[in-house]
Amino acid sequence: MDFIITEDQATLTTGVRDYLADVHTPELLRALDTSDSRRSADVWQGLVEMGLPGLLVPEEQGGLGLSLLDAVLIAAELGRAGVAEPIADTALVAAPLLAKADGQDALLTAIAAGEAKVALQHPANPWVADLDGASHLLSVNDGALLLADHSGTAKLLDSVDPLRRLYAPVAPSGTGVGPADALLDHAALIAAAQLVGLADAMLEQATDYAKNRSQFGQPIGSFQAVKHHLATAVVKIEFAKPVIQRAAVALAEGAASASVHVSHAKLAAADAAWAMGETAIQTHGAMGYTYEVDLHFWMKRAWALAGAWGDRAFHLGRIDAAVISGALPIGPGHSFA
Template identity: 45%
Template structure:
């Protein structure tokens, strides 16, 4: 199996990286934390102008019709730069759910709006009951009684909930199911697919966050001095940073494998996604802990950028299923009597 990304995929990721270097800075993130909305309309407009809001939308609805493997590199960049916008939730997860529905007026209008950036969609799920960015959404997708509803924002009541990450705006949603807003009678398979996309998106972001915190720690270890020498010259800190690099290197292909499984509808896609979420979360949490060791108590302060990405890591670790849930799913897959395990199930024989 070839996990090499195609040239157009890496070029798109490079373009997104350059955009975010210029437009998404720690200073902007801090500024948005102090705004009541916590969001920047200008940043969202720029994302739409770059075509990023329509990546998952089929071409007939004004999008680019790209898939999960294309998204996974972009999600890493969103994590690395701490993008304070619901791009992944609305334009990957929710758009993917809507695109899987049979054509209807509500679904088609929503996809066109997502593609041009004029409409944002939030999603509530049993495994993620707090709805991210529900206050910014025009539609909120919710399940009740086995049916899926696309509720307009003026038909739901929102209550803000505190998050360890001020960039992650969470809400409880109170609503009454109204038949005219039902868009699918059988919601279970759609919600499972959306849950897997959400967990994959969180895992890819955690990869980016881990790399960002590792880079910050490396840079700071060259600047901070003790006993007249940079702390990065001490063997103990070198080992800590090396541990993060190794953990990250092993987590990255696991996330890519999960994206490939989702894109190709593999039977074990759910297990691959759970593995990816767990591996990426462990790498990011280790990066946060060891980067804090390098920074010392300064790492918790407002002025140091590390605290921004640590908070995002802690929030995403619990988003779209906690590690205990994903470990249970992975355990059930591995211990199943008919589990397809071993190299014979991983690699195809070549004649």
């Protein structure tokens, strides 16, 4: 597979990155953290004006009609900026699933316009993010993916990430719109992409601090121990990126091995983000754990997403089952199958 980023993809991701860097700052995160809703109507409107809700909505319904490979690149930018708004669940998970279902043109048009938000619920993910602001709910029951209008309230739960609004599950209901596995795989893939973006952001914060913090008359980044720790984390991050892209292509093409590739991506991304979080804390020294350091917003989001849409044991189990059963042959002769 050729995963070289095209000129159009580079232009898109750079534009999203620059926009988010201007508006979704650490100062905004701190303001959201002290607000009641943890959400900003102005931020959501800015995302809509950027066209992000319609990224994967077909052009016939007012979207951009981009691919799942484009989606993981944008999801990484959402992670890099620590975006709190529920744009990923609606635009990058729900939209491509609904685009494959019949009779969802009106909802897809509303999603592209930023007028509809879709919350996601699956047995493997024992909480529902941003259910309070959702107009629709995609849920799973008896192996089927169900879509229903949503109204009412649910119990708000605590999260390690203060900017994630998590709710207790509600009874699944609605009209069947696809297979249940599709929701888990798409959501796990987008979570993996966000984890890599979070890791990149923590790497940038750690390296900036290492360049500016001096000890014994020189920047701590010049010390071999610091450089080696950062380099080890960078390797994990860079090795995770093509794994995520491979999973996106496999899922988009409906490959039989797509679920295994998604599990591989989730594991690689979670490991990279976890390692980068630890390294970033250590690089910041004793103050790395404190609320005063912006790092904690990205670190807590990484902790939350690492356990979302299948934890480490779940995805290792899927990979183990595929390898042991022979469904995913391994070895040099199968590396590029």
